[in-house]
Amino acid sequence: MTLELRCQCGQLQGRVDLARAQARAICYCRDCQAFARFLGQPGLLDAAGGTEILAMAPDGVHIDAGGEHLACMSMSPRGLLRWYAACCRTPLANTSRDPGLYYTGLVAACVHARPGELDAALGPADRLVANTGSATRPVKSAPLRFLVGGVRIFLPAILARLRGRRAAAPFFDAAGQPVREPQVVSREQREALQRG
Template structure:
């Protein structure tokens, strides 16, 4: 079953295979908050400063329009690549720098669905929470869900590696990011904290 993804202005469009999702998670790390502040668009973070993410196989993501508008940044020279639509700064995903690791964390803000449809497809928001100590408001940790979610992510990554899946909407055939990442300076990073 596929789910439509779309940036806020509609220039970037695509779809995901929701059956390839590993789990649903809400991340409260300072880096996810810094990325949301870098984009400057409202509604990305929840009240406690968390970002709703669907970790999945990169081969499950396909852009159908506006791929040239998909760009990325990084909070440090070796940090995660954080992808967004340059046209309207809609967050799209997080990927490791090395495409050999079959993982993409899709930010749910780019899914063209209602909250009810999102919950029906992937479970309720906050089922697996990460980095609760960095939250800006109290958030209850979910240790059992965290452990089970981690196992599902590991199993998904291992399965994709065993299938030798190389396809990624974010990297070219030689393993280079589709767009060279903009790495922000330490001063810019400090301003986003």
């Protein structure tokens, strides 16, 4: 099943191949919350401060138009690369700085699906929750589900690394470099964004 990937203003468009998705999750980490604040997108977070993520193989994400609007930031010099559409500051994805980690955390806010479509394909988002200690209100953690979900997400990434697969387009070039230079926020900016 293929779904539309689109920023809020529609200038950046693409496709998401759900057959390449491993899991659907909600992340409550302070950096995901800070990313939403950096973008000026507080509505991205759920009532407890979580961001819905589709854990995917990188080759399941395609940008077909508006790639010039692709931008990248990071919360620290070694932190995740956080991708967004600069035209309207729509969050797109999180990737490792290492293209050898064959994984993309696609932010569900940029995926356009009919009601129930993601549930049918990947199950409810709240089945797998991460970093619940940073939630802004109590969230029930499920350690066994988290363990099973982690295996579903990282086993394919480990197998891809053993096979020598590397992440490429749309976030990395053929040489394994990010297609955009990441804007790294200062420690003070990160702390201010985390405080909200």
